[in-house]
Amino acid sequence: MSERASRAWLTSYRAALVIPVTAAPIPDGAVLVEGDKIVWVGPRAQQPAAPNARIVELGDSVLAPGLVNAHTHLDLTVMRGLLDGLSFFEWIRAVVAARGVLSADEWLDSARLGVIEALEAGITCVGDTAPTSASFDAMLELGLRGIAYQEVFGPDPAQSKGALADLSGRVATLRSRESSRVHIGVSPHAPYSVSDELYVNAVAWARQQNLPLATHVAESADESDLIARGAGPFADMLRGRGIKVEPRGRSPIGLLDRLGVLGQDALLIHCVRCDDDDIVAIRAKLAPVVTCPFSNRYFGHGDAPWERLLKGLGAIAVGTDSMASNTGLDLLAEVRLALGHPADSTGVSVWMFGTLGGANALRLSDEVGSLTPGKQADLCAFPIPAGSRDTAHLRVGPKASLTVVSGVERVREGRVLGDAEGIRKRVTAASARLRQWRTGATAG
Numbered sequence: 100m101s102e103r104a105s106r107a108w109l110t111s112y113r114a115a116l117v118i119p120v121t122a123a124p125i126p127d128g129a130v131l132v133e134g135d136k137i138v139w140v141g142p143r144a145q146q147p148a149a150p151n152a153r154i155v156e157l158g159d160s161v162l163a164p165g166l167v168n169a170h171t172h173l174d175l176t177v178m179r180g181l182l183d184g185l186s187f188f189e190w191i192r193a194v195v196a197a198r199g200v201l202s203a204d205e206w207l208d209s210a211r212l213g214v215i216e217a218l219e220a221g222i223t224c225v226g227d228t229a230p231t232s233a234s235f236d237a238m239l240e241l242g243l244r245g246i247a248y249q250e251v252f253g254p255d256p257a258q259s260k261g262a263l264a265d266l267s268g269r270v271a272t273l274r275s276r277e278s279s280r281v282h283i284g285v286s287p288h289a290p291y292s293v294s295d296e297l298y299v300n301a302v303a304w305a306r307q308q309n310l311p312l313a314t315h316v317a318e319s320a321d322e323s324d325l326i327a328r329g330a331g332p333f334a335d336m337l338r339g340r341g342i343k344v345e346p347r348g349r350s351p352i353g354l355l356d357r358l359g360v361l362g363q364d365a366l367l368i369h370c371v372r373c374d375d376d377d378i379v380a381i382r383a384k385l386a387p388v389v390t391c392p393f394s395n396r397y398f399g400h401g402d403a404p405w406e407r408l409l410k411g412l413g414a415i416a417v418g419t420d421s422m423a424s425n426t427g428l429d430l431l432a433e434v435r436l437a438l439g440h441p442a443d444s445t446g447v448s449v450w451m452f453g454t455l456g457g458a459n460a461l462r463l464s465d466e467v468g469s470l471t472p473g474k475q476a477d478l479c480a481f482p483i484p485a486g487s488r489d490t491a492h493l494r495v496g497p498k499a500s501l502t503v504v505s506g507v508e509r510v511r512e513g514r515v516l517g518d519a520e521g522i523r524k525r526v527t528a529a530s531a532r533l534r535q536w537r538t539g540a541t542a543g
């Protein structure tokens with residue numbers, strides 16, 4: 100499929116309900132797209148004359164900005180269902196060990212499948228973290244937008260220099276291949292896998308390079324135990340590797356605050372374990388937060404304190420996390436869970452958090468996140484279930500009927516364009532090999 104063939108120069112998308120997010124929902128609306136940009140949004144009866152426009156009639160559907168999934172690990176899609184039932188500590192060790200089981204090509208296929216499933220779910224933009232270029236390559240290749248944060252690890256302060264050298268090398272190579280759609284960022288992984296020294300050095304380097312940051316933080320009780328008391332399974336593991344462990348902060352957020360990590364450019368992933376002091380610190384630095392409701396429940400971590408986080412926070416988003424701790428990419432269901440729906444007690448639209456909230460958190464809201472003339476033509480459409488037109492109670496998803504990124508249709512009539520079946524087949528085979536490896540690992 101050539102980009103040219105699928106790109107409509109002037110297209111009028113029409114639907115029973117258009118949700119611009121930054122303006123009131125529009126019954127019988129239209130969105131006029133020219134090339135890669137939105138040029139007009141309004142009631143279809145008022146659309147300016149566009150005699151050459153191709154008309155895409157979506158009928159009884161909701162047409163909205165493309166969904167923004169602010170935290171993914173697309174390359175781990177092959178691990179769906181593989182590690183169910185493990186504790187968080189055991190799970191993360193298994194994810195690290197699995198890295199050595201598949202080839203680089205297989206991880207790339209896994210990331211490709213992640214992109215395909217995202218597009219099928221109406222997601223047009225992600226904040227992805229990965230230790231390799233797999234997600235970045237798949238996003239470039241298959242037309243997803245977003246930031247591919249390159250992960251860096253190193254719990255031993257002695258690793259800091261080497262880890263940073265490796266990171267800067269990787270980032271330099273990938274940056275030369277960035278596009279207007281896919282950008283590179285930097286992600287020091289988490290407080291239990293990154294030393295204070297590496298946090299300070301990686302963050303200073305990223306800021307000097309003007310690269311966006313993301314880090315997992317305040318996710319589990321084990322992480323809090325390590326940081327506040329120097330105790331628990333992470334502490335035992337690090338001591339077992341000869342690494343000195345001491346209490347490092349009042350809390351994981353307190354630690355990042357002390358190290359100077361918090362900032363508008365540093366996305367905080369999870370924030371389940373945040374007390375009032377943590378929230379004050381996050382707010383003071385206007386740090387964006389992404390929570391992953393289903394993933395947090397998968398591990399039994401609990402729920403992020405949304406109501407408290409919401410008060411005064413600049414940017415709060417939702418993410419699905421990886422398929423190693425989730426079953427699907429239903430972003431609007433994640434928002435409903437975060438908000439404690441069906442009753443939207445905050446009065447704020449589910450759509451807002453699923454679109455503009457994510458765009459704000461990734462600092463991409465100048466380009467995407469709402470149906471606004473001048474922004475990128477990133478759109479999604481979902482069929483409206485019978486008898487549910489009322490926007491306050493509208494529940495759609497998880498399968499999009501249309502997904503458009505930068506004016507290019509990637510999903511049409513519910514089908515993703517391209518060789519999805521070939522990729523699915525190869526990932527199924529890789530997944531079977533991972534299962535065999537797990538069986539061997541648990542038996543041994």
Ligand SMILES: [Zn+2]
Pocket residue numbers: 170171172315368420421
């Ligand atoms: Zn994650």
